[in-house]
Amino acid sequence: MGMWTAFKRKSKTSEEEIAASNEPTLEIAHRSITPQSSEPLLTVKGVERTFQVGGQPLHVLKGINMELLPNQLVMLRGRSGSGKTTLLNMLGGLDQPSKGEIWFHSLPFHDLGDNDRTLTRRKEMGFIFQAFALMPLLSAWENVELSLRMAGVPKGEWKQRVAHCLRLVGLEKRMHHRPFELSGGEQQRVAIAKAIAHRPRLLLADEPTAELDSQMSAQIMAVFQNIIATEQVTICMTTHDPTILEVADHVYEMVDGKFV
Ligand SMILES: Nc1ncnc2c1ncn2[C@@H]1O[C@H](COP(=O)(O)OP(=O)(O)OP(=O)(O)O)[C@@H](O)[C@H]1O
Numbered sequence: 023m024g025m026w027t028a029f030k031r032k033s034k035t036s037e038e039e040i041a042a043s044n045e046p047t048l049e050i051a052h053r054s055i056t057p058q059s060s061e062p063l064l065t066v067k068g069v070e071r072t073f074q075v076g077g078q079p080l081h082v083l084k085g086i087n088m089e090l091l092p093n094q095l096v097m098l099r100g101r102s103g104s105g106k107t108t109l110l111n112m113l114g115g116l117d118q119p120s121k122g123e124i125w126f127h128s129l130p131f132h133d134l135g136d137n138d139r140t141l142t143r144r145k146e147m148g149f150i151f152q153a154f155a156l157m158p159l160l161s162a163w164e165n166v167e168l169s170l171r172m173a174g175v176p177k178g179e180w181k182q183r184v185a186h187c188l189r190l191v192g193l194e195k196r197m198h199h200r201p202f203e204l205s206g207g208e209q210q211r212v213a214i215a216k217a218i219a220h221r222p223r224l225l226l227a228d229e230p231t232a233e234l235d236s237q238m239s240a241q242i243m244a245v246f247q248n249i250i251a252t253e254q255v256t257i258c259m260t261t262h263d264p265t266i267l268e269v270a271d272h273v274y275e276m277v278d279g280k281f282v
Pocket residue numbers: 023024025026028073074075080082100101102103104105106107108109
């Protein structure tokens with residue numbers, strides 16, 4: 023669970039950065055990611071990540087190779103501490119490899135600076151975390167709207183897009199509820215609507231079903247499949263739960279920083 027905090031903290035920072043600067047100052051902000059359906063959306067080549075702990079190197083990722091194709095549901099499975107969250111952070115550009123390459127379509131994530139990765143993330147990616155994904159005082163509608171505001175989507179498009187995303191996750195009857203007025207599974211569906219509202223190409227989810235019972239987990243997976251079918255998005259998620267693996271297009275099994 024160590025990286026959990028980092029995953030949440032870093033993404034919050036990026037949201038703050040985004041709120042602070044709405045000016046796309048870099049050329050990268052104008053590039054659009056439009057991969058052909060057969061080309062990988064994301065390619066990972068020989069990625070290693072080493073942390074310094076008490077002056078000693080801790081090798082957490084030890085040579086990861088993977089591809090995420092468009093419109094796929096990909097799962098990273100592995101025991102606690104095997105390195106799943108560390109890898110997910112790299113895929114989202116929240117952290118960079120010590121060695122190896124990460125290509126988000128044609129962008130070298132391993133080489134880009136923080137600003138360029140933040141701008142790419144803002145336009146092209148959505149994130150779902152185990153907890154704290156929602157603003158507690160805002161309704162489901164307002165939470166999704168906030169994500170469009172953060173992504174710089176023109177205000178005239180908000181109403182239609184918010185309604186569409188909440189319908190897509192099956193919450194048309196709960197649009198004006200606040201998080202504490204919703205069940206855990208419903209809250210997670212608001213988080214999904216929020217994460218896809220700005221039409222990301224890649225949705226990254228760290229243990230999105232961890233807090234849910236098996237029926238709610240199955241509902242979330244059905245929502246993911248529906249989103250992939252209708253929204254042109256690739257989803258990469260981590261999980262401990264063997265019962266949901268069968269809906270994945272591809273499962274990467276991680277053991278001690280490597281795929282087996
Ligand atoms: N910033 C960091 N500094 C030092 N060690 C770290 C750091 N981030 C992660 N680690 C270590 O890397 C290892 C893998 O952590 P990671 O969170 O990626 O595992 P995980 O497979 O996602 O586990 P879980 O399923 O429990 O979330 C752990 O031993 C962790 O302590």
